Amino acid sequence: MVAMHIDILTLFPDSINAVMGESILGRAQKNDIIRIEAHQIRSYTKNRQMQVDDYPYGGGQGMLMQVQPLYDCWADVCRQAGRRLHTVFLSAAGRRFTQADAIRLKDEHERFILVCGHYEGVDERFIEECVDEEISVGDFVLTGGELPAMTVADAVCRLVPGVLADPSCFRDESHYSGLLEYPQYSRPENWHDMHVPPVLLSGNHGAIARWRRKEALRRTLLRRPDMLERFTPDKRDRQLLDELRAELGDGEAAD
Secondary structure, eight states, rough: OEEEEEEEEEHHHHHHHHHTHHHHHHHHHTSSSSSEEEEEGGOOOTTTTOOEEEOTTOOOSSSOHHHHHHHHHHHHHHHHHHOOOOOEEEEEEEOOOOOHHHHHHHHHHHEEEEEBBBTTOOHHHHHHHSSSEEEEEESSSSOOOOOOOOHHHHHHTTTTTTTTTTTHHHHTTTTSSSOOOOOOOOOOOOTTEEEGGGGSSSOOHHHHHHHHHHHHHHHHHHHOHHHHOOOOOOHHHHHHHHHHHHHHHHHHHHO
């Protein structure tokens, strides 16, 4: 049995399958660790034209996704699962998606549904009847929900044990622990007269760990002070932050 099963309701299943079937997630699916299944909403229409949209009541620009094919697609997926599944609608009006949401979805749901909107949106009655939460991947508008759905699916699935080689692959990354990730370097040691920091070549694992933690704090302090305000530092972190603020000066650290 797969550890994570995500159903995506979409008008463009081929685009979902093409991206989600490649690279790390593609290998994880072949190894039956995860399953990302795209369902064609258009298959659930009840007219010859396979129409899924219509004009909105009250007038206005554009078309609206109809409730009937959306609901029937959703209900069929829930029927196949044997229960009502947690359902997420990708919407510019939703709450902004964070790494904490990816962790929550992974921890709380071994199977859930992502719904991709299109046109000017979807009939509100579908949201009221079927949707448990609305998520936005940012303060901007896209032509459809496929890219946001794949973003959420990717962020969740890479946390599933066995998808990545080791949990440290994501635990040290930006946002997972409340900080941005430290800078990283590979060969060659000298490139364009820019050198790898000597501590990384020292073989002193304690010094390397301290440098990485300090650089993660430095990046977060300079680039995302809003994240640092929500972060709870331990004694070691407070010492490193004191060092950083002394090095940077109060003015630069606050910018």
